[in-house]
Amino acid sequence: MDRIPILRMGEFLLVTIQVDMHDQLAMTLQDDLAERISATSAKAVLIDISALDMVDSFIGRMIGTISGLSRIMDAETVVVGMQPAVAITLVELGLELPGVSTALNVERGMQLLRARVAAQ
Template structure:
């Protein structure tokens, strides 16, 4: 079974989606990510969707669900790398993704999570 890698960077989990995200793979990602948040006590999730050119309503809901799961487990989610066409599609589908933070790239996403370039938590927030 295919799986999307989940990399740990300090107390943040980085998920970079590099393949077409079919429904079963999306469900597996949700389960794997919840397990990793629990196992690592991660406080943040960076979901890099820069390779996705198309997002349907199921994948949009999956992103919102991942954010909700992370939130319940005391972790914040930032979606990074959203292509303009994906943003337009999400708006046209009426998916506002409540509770989902977004950033243009991983560096800005890390900043939203309070992580500096050196990897230390930014306690000034």
């Protein structure tokens, strides 16, 4: 079964979503990430969605869940690179992802995570 790879960089976990996701793939990613956070005691998770041309309520919910999950497991999450059209559509859909941290791109996302981890 196909999976979205999770890369480890020190205390950080990096996920880049580059495929048109079906629901099962999203669920698998959610489970895999929870496993990896626990196994590696990662302090932060960065999810790059700049290649996604669409985020519907299912993927939106997955992003929210990952964010909540990792917070409980003492890791920060940041979602980076959301496209303007995707952001506008999500707002129109009624999904404002409260509690999810965002950044413009991977670089800014890393900065944000480093600052947060250092502050702890």
